[in-house]
Amino acid sequence: MTFGKKQNITVKVLFALADLALINAGYLLAYYLRFGLPVPAENLEPYLLSWPWLTLTSLGLLYLYRFYAGYRWRWAEVFAGILCVVFFQALAAIAIAFYLRGFAFPRTVLLLAPFVHLVLLSAWRRFAWHLERRLQGTGRVLVVGRPAEAAALAEKLEDVSFGMIRVAGVVTGGSRDGGNGNGGREGAGPDRELHAPEGPVLGDVSAFCECLDAVRPDGVFICAGLPAEEKAEVLYA
Secondary structure, X not given: OOOOHXXXXXXXXXXXXXHHXXXXXXXXXXXXXXXXXXXXXXXXXXXXXXXXXHHHHHHHHHHHOOOOOOOOXXXXXXXXXXXXXXXXXXXXXXXXXXXXXXXXXXXXXXXXXXXXXXXXXXXXXXXXXHXXXXXXXXXXXXXXXXXXXXXXXXXXXXXXXXOOEEEEEEEEOOOOOOOOOOOXXXXXXXXXXXXXXXXXXXXXXXXXXXXXXXXXXXXXXXOOOOOHHHHHHHXXX
16 A cells, blocks of 8 residues: 555654654653652652653654654664664753753653663554555666666665565666667567566667656666766656
């Protein structure tokens, strides 16, 4: 299943609300671990005073580490971002607690909260990572470049995207400057001989428009080694 721009914004807003709810839940859970139930009112008061600022700093950190910028293919990138957010949120909480109440905020809670946040955010974001992957769907792309370079890029795209990108075909180039392009091939069509491991060779750059019409891809990847003249043809097609 795929979703458009409006749906994408809605999903990001919902994700942000869930993130912020877990941040605050983390502080409350840290209170529970420290004091049990009921939490003494005098100990809870510093949190009630500072939670808006704690929420704003966490939102800023999540935005800064690009949790709402787009899908990340690797979970390691997401987890690294979580570690940074949790660490700097802990420093921000100490600063806010000192500024508002001069360390009236229970110090044990400040020490426990980062560990609780790490567990909660990691579990939630792992689930969200898989969910967003399903919502994104599979994108079909064309790869344009010299045959060897295009074949390597096509294979790499499918390997690193974990199934989110499928190479619909390869368009070869580089023959005009004496390279090893496949300039002799004309026309387009998905039934051409397989010269790249991850997609059929549809034709050369001179037939790029026909290749686009044949497969109607969601995107186009251009290899760095493609001559500038042929890059221009692809970009202005």
